[in-house]
Structures are given as structure tokens and as C-alpha cells.
Amino acid sequence: MTLVAHAVTAGYGPRDVLHGVDLAIGPGLCAVIGPNGAGKSTLIRALAGLLVPRSGRVELDGVDLRAMSRGAIAQRVAVVPQVFDTLFPFTVREVVMLGRTARLRALAGPRDADRLAVERALGLLELGDLAGRRIDALSGGERQRAVLAMALAQETDVLLLDEPTVHLDPAHQRATLALVRDLARRSGIAAAAVLHDLNLASAMAGRIVVLDGGRVAADGPPAAVLTQRTVERIFGPGLRVLDDRVPPAVLPRS
């Protein structure tokens, strides 16, 4: 299973954000890092088929996403969105059931497989106790976990995460990414996560893709990508890389 971007150029209005990006996402957890405006979210949107490339194409197992319906894509690719606030009082379990939308028929109820997938996702994110609670009454971190559970309930083999840890405390950031990494290892899921925390990327991902100015600036295992030279070139002189550690760590210079 692979999701491949072939020379993808994409953007909004007259402005290109991605410039000829070639990238293959395979089994395992891949972190996407880069400065603000590098095109990380745009890359996620293009990989999910939400943004049609101006040129180039995105293929899932060799099939152009443009030739697939939204329903067909949703059974293979799940996206954990940045927006996870809603003004409506859905319960956590109802939110997670939204992950089954592509597999449910309009007027029919959920089947056993759907209920099972929902309970499994709730269990994975330790949301069992919150399942009956209203999502609009939860904390930001709890809502973020509920939305991740929704994506897991889609039972896809590709998982795209756009800053999945922004609203989480450090312990939950680690736990959430460890969960995604282990899932990716165990079930052969291809996961790509946009991350701002370089240390989190270094510790959790088997592979780091660096985007800069809409182009892939570096791509490889943490030890190969997080070097003083690369980090300085992309993020400027304010960071110091401790590259004698495994995996490497990044500290702000005082």
C-alpha cells in the first residue's frame, strides 16, 4: 500500500504553495516538519484529494485520486483535521461513529462491524468513560482525541494527521503519537503527521520529511535529517542540534 505524490504543484487562487513535490508515503509513521508557510497543511490536503493539483497527480496504489469518489477515498485514507470544535452537542461515541459515514447507507442503522470499529477506536484512545459525554463540554485535548478516534474508526490504511498534538499536554502528545506509531507498525498503516515539535518528530517517527518553500528539502530517518546544518538551513540559527544522541534532540539556543 502506498500513497504517492508525483510532481505535485498545488495552491490556492493564483498562488502555488507546493512546487513539484515527489513523495511516497508507505507503512510506518512519517513526520512532516518545516517552517510556517512551508506548505505542510497544503501537502496533507493534496494527499487527501481535498486539493486537486494544478499539475502532477496523487496516486493510491497506482490509481489517481481524481478517479476515485469521496466515499471510496474515505475507506482508504483518513484525515485528522485541525478543526475539531463544534457547537452542536454530539456525544463522543456519535462523533467516532461519524468515522463510519462512508460505510453506512443513508437510512440504515450501523451494523455490528461499525459498532465494533467505534468501540475499538474509543478503547485505543482511552475514551471509554467519556463515550456518552457531549463533545462540546470536553477539554480541547479530549476533543482532539475524540477526533483522532473518529479517523481510526474509518479503518483505513492511510492516516494523515495535520498537527494532531497542538492541544495536548506533553504526556498526551507522546502517548498519541506512540499510539499512531504502534498502529502503523502493527497494522502496516501508512501515517503522515504534520508536527511542529522537532523532538517529538525525532523520537516518534521512523522518517522525517522536511518541507521548505513548497519543496521537499530533506527526507530520511531522524539521524540523517536532524543535523545542525539542515536544521540551521531550514529554521535559522536559533536552534542547536544534539546529534550525538539517538535519536537527535533539538534545543533552542539561549
Next chain:
Amino acid sequence: MRPAAALAGLGVALAGSALLGVLAGAVAVGPGDVVAALAGGADAPTTAIIRELRLPRVIAAALVGGALGVAGALLQGLLRNPLADPYVTGTSAGAALGSVASVAAGAPALVTPLAAFAGALASVAVIWRLARIGGRTTVLTVLLAGIVISSFAGAVVTLLIVASDRLALRLRAVLDILVGGVTSRSAAELAVAIAIVAGATVWALALARRLDAYAFGEETAATLGVDTDRTTASVLVVTALLTGAAVALSGLVSFVGLVIPHALRPVVGARHAVLVPACLLGGATALVLADLGARIALAPAELPVGVITGLVGAPFFLLVLARASRGVR
């Protein structure tokens, strides 16, 4: 509360308020008279009052309230905005413009719902376009666009009234549309409205699950497998059908579409498969009661029901607005 129990409760409330609506009025009738009139065994005046005046009026009020309640639930779900409803977004004003134009053109009465539908569809489509500018639907854009559309439709209505001398004869009909009154309607008009509201509600139920997926925005709905272009278009058409039917029957009735879904969501939950039927029953009950109030408040004079819904709905709207602006996004 269990959805089935809530829906059953709302059904009982509608039956009770409908009975009250038939019983209450200038001429006193008892439940026995109602049964006799419906079975054909009452004296001629009682039969006429019940069959030709009160029952059609109660049915019309229930249809209008139910249609606006469902339309409000759909618009709020689509725009992710608890302040959206057919009235506030200008959809009703568009429908009113359509109705007035068809009356002004001297079209047959049964064309009015079609013209109202066309007007509603045009304005709700404009709202949708405006609401999407910049990729984010803000509470404020929708409200401002609604004001603009309502003002524009109002201006054209005034223009039509002043410019057309044929309208002198039809002023009463135009007034009905603008002030929001449920008058007794002919069986044919009611039959058309029943067909539209029933069909649109079934369509809304078929869209319910896809509309749930809009909870985190249109783009997330797409990643969950919803064909958002088609679904959004369908929701807009259903909303316009319901609003058009309501405005053709009763003119501009404010705030029902706003208040009903808002009040029912905490009780029945946010899932549209339950919320839609709940709003149908709850909206119908609310408007039957409001119309009853309109008939007895200043009896023997009758208020247009729009006055009642405006008086009750406006403070409610302000309350919700105050709460929403604290979290304006």
C-alpha cells in the same frame, strides 16, 4: 432522553395543541362537536366552523411551523451556525419576493408555492456562496448576508406594490405575505403544501447522516466520504422547498426555524436523524400554539401569527447571539 420517547412526547404535544386550536375561538365548541363535525353528524354552522375554518387553519399552522423547524435545523447544520434560520438568512424574504411577484403577475394561487420556492432557492444559494468566501463560515457573514438579502427583497417587494396598479386588488394578499399570518386555506393549497413538506422531510432524513458529518466543517465531511458538492446542493434545495411552502402558506413568520432546533438539540441530541423529525413536530406544535395565541390575545381582533413569534423569538435570538459572540470564530 431516549429519542423515541422524546419524539413520542412531541407527537402528543402536537396532537394536544391541535385539539386546543380547533376547540378555542369565538364560538365555543366541545370535543364532542369536533368528532361529530368530522364524522358528518353536527349541525351545519358547527360543521362549517370546524371543517372550513379551524381545522384548515390548524393544519396550515402546523405545516408552516414544521417546515420552518426542519429548514432551520438543516441550515444550522450546514452552516455550523446556531444562529441560522430561514428568516435570519433572508431565505424567507427571497420566498416572499417570489410569492409577491407571482401574486403581482396574477398567477394562479397554486403557482405561488413554486414562485416562493424559486425565490428561497435563489437567496439561500447566495447565502451559501457568501458564507464560503475565505473558506470559513463565520456567524457574522451569514447574518450580514441575510440582512442584505432581506433588504433587497423588501425593496423589490415595495417596488412591485407601488409600480403595479393591478395590485390594488391584491393588496390584502400581499399584506398576508408580509405580516406573516395563517389564514384558512383551501383544501387544494393545503394538499400541495402537505405533499411538499412531507417529501422534503423524507429527503432531509435521507441526508441526515451526511449532514452530521458537517459537524467539523465541510472539508472534514469530505474526508469522511461525503460528496459535499452534491450534499450541500441537496440541503439547499430541501431548505428552499420547506421555506417556500411555509412562506406561500403564511408569509414571513420569524424565528421559529431558529428557536425550535436550538431548544430541541439539548433534549434529543445533535444527530439529524432524530433532530429533523423532532423539529417537524416541535415546530408544528409551537406554531399551532402561537396561532392560537394570535387568535385569542386581542379577541375578537386577530393578530398575525408573525407578531407572536417575533415577540417571543427576538429576545431568544438576542440571548443566543450574546452567547455565540463570546465564542465568535
